[in-house]
Amino acid sequence: MINNHIKSKMKIALIFGTRPEAIKMAPVYHTLKKNNIDVKVISTGQHKEMLYQVLNLFEIEPDYELKIMKEGQNLSELTSRLVEKLENVIKKEKFDFILVQGDTTSAFVGALVGFYNKVPIGHIEAGLRTGDIYSPFPEEANRKLIGNIAKVHFAPTSINVNNLLKEGYNKESILEIGNTVIDALYWVKKNKSSDLEQIREKYNLKDKKYILMTMHRRENWGKPMRDALKGIRKYLEENKELYLVFPMHLNPTVRKVIKEELDRFERKILIEPLEYLEFISIMDGSHFIMTDSGGVQEEAPSLGKPTLVLRDTTERPEAIEAGTAKLVGTSSENIYNFMKLLEGDLYKEMSRTNNPYGDGKTSEKILHYLLED
DSSP: OOOHHHHTTOEEEEEEOSHHHHHHHHHHHHHHHHTTOEEEEEEOOSSOHHHHHHHHHTTOOOSEEOOOOOTTOOHHHHHHHHHHHHHHHHHHHOOSEEEEETTSHHHHHHHHHHHHTTOOEEEETOOOOOSBTTBSTTHHHHHHHHHHHOSEEEESSHHHHHHHHHTTOOGGGEEEOOOHHHHHHHHHHHHOHHHHHHHHHHTTOTTOEEEEEEOOOGGGTTHHHHHHHHHHHHHHHHOTTEEEEEEOOSOHHHHHHHHHHHTTOSSEEEEOOOOHHHHHHHHHHOSEEEEOOHHHHHHHHHHTOOEEEOSSOOSOHHHHHHTSEEEOOSOHHHHHHHHHHTTTHHHHHHHSOOOTTOOSOHHHHHHHHHHHO
8 A cells, every 4th residue: 555645755856958848747747746746847948938938838837947058059068067057956955756758968967967866767758769879869869878777767659668678678667658748738628729729810820721840850950951841842832722831940050941942932931939839729720740840740640630750760650650640751852742642542541530649647657656666
């Protein structure tokens, strides 16, 4: 019999620094708080404005804001600053458990400094692999390094479980629990439905048929992004009823390519990075989605949106296998051909709501593990 009173005195750290991490950690935070666990949120600030939009939406007030970003900072500088600042917090708080999510530098360094201080690490969204340590960079290395440190691997799917087993991890340390991003999406759909429609009106999209595109990964900077946009533009020039909606990442390298390649295309709607609620709304109203984002690949099936993945590899093959997404790479010809295919029966097949990433109860499963541990 678990003594919940004792367990509720646990002190648990949630360490994150980017918008996707905050979205996926938000339901975990609320589930732990609801069960009287002492939760401390450590925000590294790896994404700045984009991160705090999500924290406001989900009503999360960080206990620590490290603000580690500097202009022109490389990965080595980011890592060293994170080590120093996280060391101070972790030594002070004496946590019973640290939870990190995904594969960012914030997640890796959070796990590393926790390990240095002998605090058990829980890795949420464990077991994603492409098999190429440089794709995505540095995420593939980060997730593998966290795996070596973690006490428990919270794996979203059976594919992730098998990846970890192949690497020799003890099966008792691996739990297949789904992905917390589905918990967050269901919460928004339930609690913010009227807001979702108003947002599409705000961006003048209510009566438009549009493709939603996001592209920002480091390996796609430069030529891959140019090639992808050329293929998309060719298709849209043949389909006058379609618009392209593109929330642009803040990175100047990304923006330069977007503006140069789409400068003379009229039916483009280039917008600033969206708040999470806005992005869900625009996803929900889209005809289909083109992206190199991992989170979008997970969310789109719950909205019934076919997704073309603008990468050569993906650590999320479940949507590919389920038939809700296609891996199309970045070549102009390949992208154009796949967009043409969506004019036929393939669109209906991919639109079936069949989300392999979870049932919206992942956060409760994490809580159950912590209380049982």
